[in-house]
Amino acid sequence: MEVTWILYVSLCGAYLIGSIPFGIVASKLCGAIDPRSTGSGNIGFTNVLRVSGKKAGILTLIGDLGKGLLVGWLASRTLGEETWILVVTFAVVTGHVFSVFLRFRGGKGVATALGAVMGIDFTLGLILLGIWVSVVAIFKYSSGGALAAFCLFPGISIAFAYSVSITIFACALSSMIIFRHTDNILRLLSGQEGKIGSSSS
Numbered sequence: 001m002e003v004t005w006i007l008y009v010s011l012c013g014a015y016l017i018g019s020i021p022f023g024i025v026a027s028k029l030c031g032a033i034d035p036r037s038t039g040s041g042n043i044g045f046t047n048v049l050r051v052s053g054k055k056a057g058i059l060t061l062i063g064d065l066g067k068g069l070l071v072g073w074l075a076s077r078t079l080g081e082e083t084w085i086l087v088v089t090f091a092v093v094t095g096h097v098f099s100v101f102l103r104f105r106g107g108k109g110v111a112t113a114l115g116a117v118m119g120i121d122f123t124l125g126l127i128l129l130g131i132w133v134s135v136v137a138i139f140k141y142s143s144g145g146a147l148a149a150f151c152l153f154p155g156i157s158i159a160f161a162y163s164v165s166i167t168i169f170a171c172a173l174s175s176m177i178i179f180r181h182t183d184n185i186l187r188l189l190s191g192q193e194g195k196i197g198s199s200s201s
Contacts, residue, residue: 010079010088014071018095018112021102022063023048023056030056044107046142046196064111065118068092072119086169089116093173097180108180110146113173117153121166127156140195143184150174 023035023043032052035043039051045064049057071092075085093113099106114132118125128149135145154170162170178185187193 007079007084007088010075010084011091014075014088014091015095016100017067017071018092019099019101019106020063020067020095021099021106022067023060023107026056026059026063027052029059032056040194042107043102045111049196050194061111064096064107065115067096068112068115068117069119070115072116074119076120082163082165085120086165089120090169090173092116093176097176108146109177110142110150113150113177117173121162124156124160124162128153136196141188141193142196143181143193144188146177147181147185150177 021043023045027033027035027048030052035041035048035051039047041047043060045057045061048060068089072089075088079085079088093109093116095106096112097106097109098104110132114125114129116125117128131149131152132145135148136142139145151174153174154167157167157170184193
């Protein structure tokens with residue numbers, strides 16, 4: 001009973017932390033416009049960087065990455081069962097994507113997911129971050145970097161002999177990220193996706 005109670009509290013706490021819209025908070029702190037009102041309308045790092053400036057963009061990245069890292073790290077150190085750790089960690093990303101503070105709308109979950117993976121396994125998180133950064137550096141597409149990292153995530157977990165639970169977690173998390181990038185995939189295929197540093201949405 002006590003363990004169940006702790007799990008429920010952890011799930012709710014993770015979801016609420018994930019729901020904090022750092023893109024909106026950072027834009028307001030920097031005196032910039034609400035990122036939902038222009039560009040792609042997304043509250044994540046890429047759109048905030050484009051429409052609210054570098055300072056707001058960096059603060060958004062730190063906030064979104066940090067909340068995932070915090071929850072993943074705390075879950076891995078306070079919950080003994082791996083399955084519970086992964087479920088609670090998944091909840092923080094779910095909170096970002098379906099924020100209770102934004103009527104269950106939110107960002108695409110990339111930075112929060114990267115932070116969450118780093119929180120439970122820093123090396124695995126760094127591998128995904130490295131893929132994202134490398135693809136963005138070469139092709140200048142933030143969405144392309146995210147899709148590359150999370151499309152490879154399940155395969156990486158298998159290749160490095162992680163547990164079945166981790167692989168299922170990787171598949172679930174990657175599926176949500178890819179689903180949230182449906183519009184980006186269509187724009188990438190049509191050559192209309194905006195690049196990092198461009199003013200297009």
